[in-house]
Amino acid sequence: MASSVNPTVRRRRLGSELRKLREQKGMTAEEVAARLLVSQSKISRLENGRRSISQRDVRDLCGVYGVEDHRVVDSLMQMAKESRQQGWWHAFGDVPYSVYIGLETDAASLRVYESLVVPGLLQTPEYARAVIEGMWPENTTAEIEKRTKVRLKRQDRITDPVNPMRYWAVVDEAALRRVTGDERIMSDQMQHLVKCSTMAHVTLQVLPYSVGAHPGMYGKFAILEFEDASDATVVYLEGVTSDLYLEKPNDVQDYSMMYEHLRALALGPDQSRQFIIELAEEYAQ
Template sequence: MSASLVLRRRLAGELRALRLQAGLSQEAVAEYLDASAYKIVRIENAQSSIGISDLRQLLALYKVDAETRDRLIDLGRNARKRGGWWSSYRDVLPGPYVQLEAEASLIRNYQPSIVPGLLQTAEYTRAVILASNHTITPEEIDRRITVRMKRQERLRDTEAPLELHALVDEAALHRPGGDGEAMTAQLEALIDAATLPSVDLRILPYVAGIHAGIGYPYVILTFPEPADPDVVFCEGHAGERYFHDAQEVAGFRADFLSTAKVSLDRDASVTLIKRTIREIRT
């Protein structure tokens, strides 16, 4: 079983709710555990796991019933388990995004400038990596490409495919990722992806003008269990940012819906991609 950041988030949310219900501050809980308040903050933000011994003490402090105690201890044990295919690639994965994506059931991705990672070809990925890091070694490039191709396998899973709703700005179709042949192959891959039942690909045309999400890419991750709230992921030169607050996440969802309304439908999007391919070839 994989290390589950999602389960850790679920446990953190429940522990925070129990603490508030008990009317205790993080400082009071830290004193009870003979630990620092910083440790409690990290546990409640799912930034670190909690040991089973500490978990038992907290549940006793919060005076939970036996059924809740057993359920949360079981959750705590599962949240601490390690594994998953991504474990072998930790050296090229700067943050927890891939693990979150691996446990998500729905990804909503807006991309204003490049093709979304889950829809990239290997050569296009290579061009993206090289553009952002001129000193990277060929070995690390290959490992990063392997990770990206591995992530894409879930889109074609016949039993439980990852559902992807991708909004891609028309600019991404015209910005070359490699030479003309590589870019043509990338656009053809987009057309192929659009035929998958798990993929809803929509192009945001130039004529849509200024819109809600303009200027910044983001990913909204939704998980199969209602107890696990959505997470928003943003990536830029300043690094990775994650939004967990319900109100902030709702804002991103509203932006995505607004942008989707001014995007082309699937058939019109494919027609635009085909036209772009013809332009490249002429």
């Protein structure tokens, strides 16, 4: 379930507030960097929430921006303190895509398109392990187990009985046809998808081969939205060595429109459920 203090989200909120203060002062990031004798990239990372923000950073920036209201400074300092706390994922050590996990943990809704594998939040333990083993063949057994445990822990966001995430997944037929592990694992995975699709807060749609070319052929992506209006919607694009987070309104709008096209092309929820039931039976034979 979402934590009461999420360090990733706190960093984003604090970075957004610091950016507003800079813009109100009429200063560029380069000018601020020159005043503080730091790199311009540090200022950008602080404002984008990609770097941990210390209370000293906040104090120095407030000084440059001429913030005299002690309540504002104290509030920003508290946010900086909270942003340096550890999220649940830090207990697993160095975890890839930890920034994304932090955002996902606090998101109110998540829309995903998957082209090659079943979405992570809907994977069974055996399927998840098979995916991780296949995608990172050089990983040790311990690393594979750690990644699997993290993936399964992330699923708390849709199984939370009190405050579950609103989850919408469009999955390409290719992801369901690709045998990952073996037929038994695939049969179990299909049955799990059927069960997940009956949850009131989960919508699952299959994009069949028959639609031909479609906007999702660029690849997988996720759109995260948050309860707090001050938290911008984020489009997440996963890469091999680095990830991309898009927050500009035009980018978010483009991906949101793309997602609406995919939803329209995909089978409806009931048709998708029946499609997956039939696949489960095929794998069980």
